[in-house]
Amino acid sequence: MVGARQFDEQEVIATALDVFWRKGLHDATMQDLATATGVQRGSLYNAYGDKEAIFLHAFDRYTEQFLDAAGNALARGDTATRLRSLLDMVITNMTSGSPPRGCLTTRTALDAAISGAAVRQRVQHLLEHLERIVGEAIVAAPDGRAAADARRLARVIATFTRGLAVMERAGYSRKQLKDVAATFVDALTGQA
Secondary structure, eight states: OTTOOOSOHHHHHHHHHHHHHHHOTTTOOHHHHHHHHTOOHHHHHHHHSSHHHHHHHHHHHHHHHHHHHHHHHTSSSSHHHHHHHHHHHHHHHHHOTTTTOOOHHHHHHHHHTTSOHHHHHHHHHHHHHHHHHHHHHHHHSTTOOOHHHHHHHHHHHHHHHHHHHHHHHTTOOHHHHHHHHHHHHHHHHTOO
């Protein structure tokens, strides 16, 4: 059939996500994507338009997976337990792989300064949703806080996760990052 895709789109996007995570939006090339996916560049252009469009599909998948994992991490326990679980998930996410792959959101945010508006909007969307689910989890915890306080605290926590990403890129180990995160949660929840 003319125009039918001869590849598994889900598989191509998952592979593209890995390429973008390792190389970043601007350093990844269409040839990198073609080589990794096994799909010719022309077919990728025909299917998606350009590299940024492929990235947006991949980043949307990442956003869905990341926010789902964050929601699961924040689902149980008191505020401190929920926050420790979230930060553990974030640290594990960015320190996985060999070499560690870092934080796709932070890398993309830095690339977004030279990217199109759609990329910047996707990063903002992810961070806004992260703040929202963190705030909701803090309110819902048995020792929860008022909604206004939880929203402010959620923004601080989302900002802290970006700082962890920078520290990981600077060479901090998973253990060092977890120690910093534990100290942060203790200070926030009055357990220090």
